[in-house]
Amino acid sequence: MSGAAAGWLQVGLLVVALAVVHKPLGDWTARVFTSPAHWRAEKLVYRAVGVDPGSDQRWPVYLRSVLAVSVVGVLLLYLLQRVQGLLPLDNGMAPVEPSSAWNTAVSFVTNTNWQGYAGESTMGHLVQMAGLAVQNFVSAAVGLAVLAALVRGFVRQGTDRLGNAWVDITRSITRLLLPLAVVATVVMVLGGVVQNLHSGTDVTTLAGGSQFVPGGPVASQEAIKELGTNGGGFFNANSAHPFEGPTAWVSLFQVFLLLVIPFSLPRTFGRMVGDRKQGFAILGVMATLATISLTLMTVFQARAGGAATQLAGGALEGQEVRFGGPLSSLFATATTLTSTGAINTQHDSLTPLGGMVALFNMMLGEVAPGGVGSGLYGMLVLAVVAVFVAGLMVGRTPEYLGKKLGRREMTLASLYILTTPTIVLVGTAVAIGTAAGRAGMLNDGPHGLTEVLYAFTSAGNNNGSAFGGLSADTTFYNTALGLAMALGRFVPIVLVVALAGRLAEQGRTPVTAGTFPTHRPLFAGLLTAVVLVVVGLTYFPVLALGPLAEGLS
Amino acid sequence: MPSPRPGRQLVAAVRALLVATVVLGVGYPLAMTGIAQVIAPSAADGSLVSTADGTVVGSSLLGQGFVDADGAPLPQYFQSRPSASDWDGRASGGSNLGPNSAELADTVAQRRTAVAAFNGVPEADVPADAVTASASGLDPGISPAYAAIQVARVSRERGVPEAEVQQLVAAATTGRDLGFIGAPYVDVLELNLALDRELG
Incomplete structure (x- = not known):
């Protein structure tokens, strides 16, 4: 079988698996956010946390709960890293x-x-487990909670209540992330991913040299890293490391894991708003964008652009032999379309246009399908913008799912779509304009600009993948990218929860002959166009100076 | 109904994260380690491999250098792909050089000349994976094409027929999973261990 044919069969298997799983998983997730019954274990958690699961929070309280978890999370994780020498398993x-x-x-x-x-030379096992992996769960649960609040905003009428953030976060973990992570861990261990508490051993190699064979609870972390669209690898080489990605099928399974929740959430959305076709339209937009992106990435990588790539005879720099070209392209596409940022191939060494596709995927705002929770809430904000554009064309007050989109709603939605591009472009400009920023580039010329642009795009969109050549472990980049990540995460969350609050306060506008149907292909097409145009126009100038200049020269 | 005092949410957040740390940060990974050590102890410990006399020489999943103390390739062994990190288990990673990097182009050209000379084959026969560094720096595999150009040299060095070496290459070759996932590769450490074991 030719490599290309095998590559598309892999994609086919992935699509079938996602298609089969998205219905039951999407329906289950809808139940997670609507069921009135609490599990016994969850009641124990609520008692330990000291919250009343029965209380229905107003949107500012919901927001404060979500932000409090995040702020305390940052402090706790900072502290753990600073004192790791005093703790066991360091x-x-x-x-x-x-x-x-x-x-x-x-x-x-x-x-x-x-x-x-670099994980293997910086973080002890305890920080990996009790610090990093815990946030893998919690940050994904926060994304799901914010999504649940936004969807309730569309569903509820004439109320200032959005649900209970503590319940949404807890259930996201107990009913969704943890059970799936347990299954995924077992599958990956059977596939060869390591899972132990050893601190690693030095062995004498066959040729008489010395090699360190690392240990660690890798599989349990790898599972939630993909499922929660987190992406932080146990090792520096991330999922390209043979202990994280031992075989090709395990790597394909990881692609499945990082797509499975984001691609089932449109179904959850359709269920919760009581019209599955609405979810189907959103899913169609996500799938269309993902298909275009994957096709472009695969073609650009196979064409092996770049002088050094041509000389080598293929795009194998920074690629693992066991994965091969198509699976590396698939992983690179999936990880940047979601907010994952795990890698099984080094993005800095992607072909110029292949690297641009990865960059553009993140610039889309990671909505196709995006991160767990965050992808769909981003897409729903874009849907609001699309409906507004359609309303302008026909001169009607726009409405989406029975909610009127007035000045205040549109202000919040507009601020949302402006936030990330502002962070990315200002951050890149500051870095390029300062000596400290320029010092980090490994490659020169347009590729160097792309390294910096990629870093701020990745941070601002909460992706986390990197053009690894950039020396980012400096005070300048640690601080600037830290700010970009914090603003890129929390400003949109504030806007989304506020938007949810506004929507919930409204009544429902009845559907009339003049209502723009948002479950038809026409709307899906319009939404696709809005995603591409809003992003394309914002970033085109800087893309022209970076990857386009390199790819076309 | 929750009080609007912001401090209350912070206290709840501290308690929530402590619960999460115990359950998800300690309980979950320890339970998973326990299960892994029962269902697949060898894989969970890193798929270690040893020589005929039982000495552990590495992991079948991790590539290593088959070079002497000066970094020169040992002709009696199949050679791994280049590694940007010198097969260091504490510093996995790739070169991160871009597709138009002059440095990468120079390195590729030098490697091509060296690999062709070492194996006594025309430069055009040297496959891409032989002249490029992997993503992890620990790639255990080489392409069947790279193994093929090394067979003559290894059998000459060891004074054994090429057919016998070729048999061992075939045994160390993994096809695509399920026939279509990934790419075929030859596990170099497994192959070299088999060479030492079977052909002295």
Whole structure:
């Protein structure tokens, strides 16, 4: 079988698996957010946390709960890294340096998992387990909670209540993330991913040299890293490391894991708003964008652009032989379309246009399908914008799912779509304009600009993948990217929860002959166009100076 | 109904994260480690491999250098792909050089000349994976094409027929999973261990 045919069969298997799973998983997730019954274990959690699960929170309280979890999460994770030498299972690692510890704490709490450090030489097992992996769960649960609040905003009428953030976060973990992570861990261990508490051993190699064979609870972390679209690897090489991604099928399974929740959430949305076709339209937009992106990435990588790539005879620099080209392209596409940022191939060494696709995927705002929770709430805000655009064309007050989109709603939605581009472009400009920023580039010319642009795009969109050539473990980048991650996560969350509050206060506008139907292909097409145009126009100039200049030269 | 005092949410957040740390940060990974050590102890410990006399020489999943103390390739062994991190288990990673990097182009050209000379084959026969560094720096595999150009040299060094070496290459080759996932590769450490074991 030819490599290309095998590559598309892999995609086919993945699509079938996602299609089969998205219905039951999407329906289950809808129940998670609507069921009135609490599990016994959950009641224990609520008692330990000291919250009343029965209380229905107003949107400012809901928001404060979500932000409180995040702020405390940053502090706790920072502290853990700074004192790791005093704790058990530190594997002899020194305390993490302050600017790096800040960057990493923000990175994991914001679901970015940008890594300025190399895991195997920085973090002891305890920080990996009790610090980083905990935030893998919690940050994903926060994303799901914010999504649940927004969907309730569409569903509820004439109320100032959005549900209970503590219940949404707890149930996201107990009913969704933890059970799936247990299954995924077992599958990956059977596939060869390591799972132990050893601190690693030095062995004498066959040729008489010495090699360190690392140990660690890798599979349990790998599972939630993909499921929660986190992406922070146990090792520096992330899922390209043979102990994280031992075989091709395990790597494909990881692609499935990082797509499975985001692609089932439109079904959850359709269920919760009582019209599955609405979810189907959103899913169609996500799938269309993902298909275009994957096709472009695969074609660009196979064409092996770049002088050095041509000389080598293929795009194998920074790629693992066992995965091969198509699976590496698939992983790179999936990880940047979601907010994951895990890698099984080095993005800095992607072909110029392949690297641009990865960059553009993140610039889309990671909505196709995006991160756990965050992808769909981002897409729903864009849907609001699309409906507004349609309303302008026909001169009607726009409405989406029975909610009128007036000045205040549109202000919040507009601020949302402006936030990330502002962070990315201002951050890149500051870095390029300062000596400290320019010092980090490994490659020169347009590729160097792309390294910096990629870093701020990845941080601002909470992706976490990197053009690894950028020396980002400096005070400048740790601080600047930490800020970009925090603003890129929390400003949109504030806007989304506020929007949810406004929507819930409204009554429902009845559907009339003049209502723009939002479950038809026409709307899906319009939404696709809005996503591409809003993003394309914002970023085109800087893309032209970076990857386009390199790819077309 | 929750009080609007912001301090209350912070206290709840501290308690929630402490619960999460115990359950998800300690309970979950320890339970998973316990299960892993029962269902797949060898894989969970890193798929270690040893020589005929039982000495552990590495992991079948981790590539290593088959070079002498000066970094020169040992001709009696199949060679791994280049590693940007010198096969260091504490510093996995790739070169991160871009597709138009002049440095990468120079390195590729030098490697091509060296690999062709070492194996006595024309430069055009040297496959891409032989002249490029992997993503992890620990790639255990090489392409069947790279193994093929090394067979003559290894059998000459060891004074054994090429057919016998070729048999061992075939045994160390993993096809695509399920016939279509990933790419075929030859596990170099497994192959070299088999060479030492079977052909002295």
